[in-house]
Amino acid sequence: MDSDQGKLFIGGISWETTEEKLKEYFQGYGDVLQTVVMRDKISGKPRGFGFVVFADPNVLDRVLQDEHVIDGRTVDAKRALSREEQQGSKSGNTNSARNFGGGGSTRTKKIFVGGLPPTLTEDGFRQYFESFGNVTDVVIMYDQQTNRPRGFGFISFDSEDAVDRVLQKTFHDLNGKQVEVKKALPKDANPGAGGRSMSSGGGSGMGGGSYQGYGASGNNASSYDSRMDSNRYMQTQNAGGGYPYGSSGYGTPGYGYGPSNNGMGYGGYGSYGGANPGYAGANPGYGAAAVAAYGNPNAASAGYGSGPAGGPRSTWGSQGPSGYGNMGYGNAPWGAANAGGGGGGPASGGSGQSPTGTTGYGNQGYGYGGYAGNDGSYGNQSGYGAVGRASGAPSGNSPVGGGAAGDMQSGAGGYMNSGYGDASGNSSYGNSAWRSDNSQNSGNYGAPPNGAHGGQVGYGGGYGGAPSRQAQQQ
DNA sequence: GTTGAGCGTT
Secondary structure, three states: OHHHHOEEEEEOOOOOOOHHHHHHHHHHHOOEEEEEEEEOOOOOOEEEEEEEEEOOOOHHHHHHHOOEEEOOEEEEEEEOOOHHHHHHOOOOOOHHHHHHHHHHOOOOOEEEEEOOOOOOOHHHHHHHHHHHOOEEEEEEEEOOOOOOEEEEEEEEEOOHHHHHHHOOOOEEEEOOEEEEEEEOOOHHHOOOOOOOOOOOOOOOOOOOOHHHHHHHHHHOHHHHOHHHHHHHHHHHOOOOOOOOOOOOOOHHHHHHHHHHHHOHHHHHHHHHHHOOHHHHHHOHHHHHHHHHHHHOHHHHHHHHHOOOOOHHHHHHHHHHHHHHHHHHHHHHHHOHHHHHHHHHOOOOOOHHHOOOHHHHHHHHHHHHHHHHHHOHHHOOHHHHHHHHHHHHHHHOOOOOOOOOOOOHHHHHHHHHHOOOOOOOOHHHHOOHHHHHHHHHHOHHHHOOOOOHHHHHHHHHHHHHHHHHHHHHHO
16 A cells, blocks of 8 residues: 555556556656566566656646657556455545555564566575574575566564564565565465365364365265355355455465464454454455455455455465455355354354254354444344354354353354344345345255254255355356 | 565475
């Protein structure tokens, strides 16, 4: 964001125009930190637009008033939209999501540094950053085949504070060259879609591996099958890729899962309801998720419906939000444990355990609950909470934060009552996908009451049914 | 031709 302050979007540029030309041209208005001409990733062909970043945002005013002709073309200079802005176009809030998701809540000791000049050595790199704190590691990435610098690298510090200091500015000047810094994505949290297949195995709810846990769901009955969900997500909104989470792919899956496995998910969820910062600290991944979904309308919907689509491309700029948004959603379903926690908030205790498919589902309710709580339209949180409880009970975990754990019936009751449960669940929910699921599988879902049982079962059922949905979709 | 790409190694 700071970096976007002095950033101009330059549209309609000639295919002949290069970064150098842009820089040369705009330098007349003030110090240009960076220029970029966007090209098609595959063909390398210029796409006809680019960006210019001025050191001083104030010069934009002047620049915007003039007409610019570069390489014989009259170009169109506008303030650059932040990535968040461009994807959500309508709601204008770009702040909260960004602050949280963007990594504000995540503490890390590693920084991703982009825009490295090819000539930069690790030493030069290190020397500069040492002024911010103790540098423990420096990495400049090279192409494995060509051995050419890839233009980015990493720098690790021994304290998060140093990182914070570095991140005060997005652009840093290393001997006249500009580099851009961002928090490094936790690589280990990103197994990548393919990878090994289910290490997880663990029957219990979460399955083992983070990401794999997902697929693992297979364990629990197919009914659980994540794929379904993903479809559902996608269907609802857009989402693209074939990934379960629909999203970005990058960190998303890993994030969500990781935490949940660890039980951290819990904390995350709690925050959901409470939105407390503290939790964020505890678990980066989650925190972000929750918050994002929470604070940002777009995200929220995303979370709900899933994918904010866009996932992939916005990954960098708003990785938190988008990916997380999904997660919020997605997690719920899987993580029984989480669910419980969520509801109660902190609760969490039990985490991973509750293992049955059912339980898992119960959780889901939970996840939703969180949302619901936040947004009136969704319904009654308590109702949801109940669900969580219900599930918790069976699994034998006491811990559900919310309260009374345990009582299935009551739990169920809550569930049903809530907007969610009620008959086809349509009402308050608002999510068509769900609704349709419900209606299809309806039985259990909406099932009344006898409560708890009905409720839970319902979940399972719903899911199980899902597959058919999938079929339909295609 | 008009709103972005980049995230690791040992």
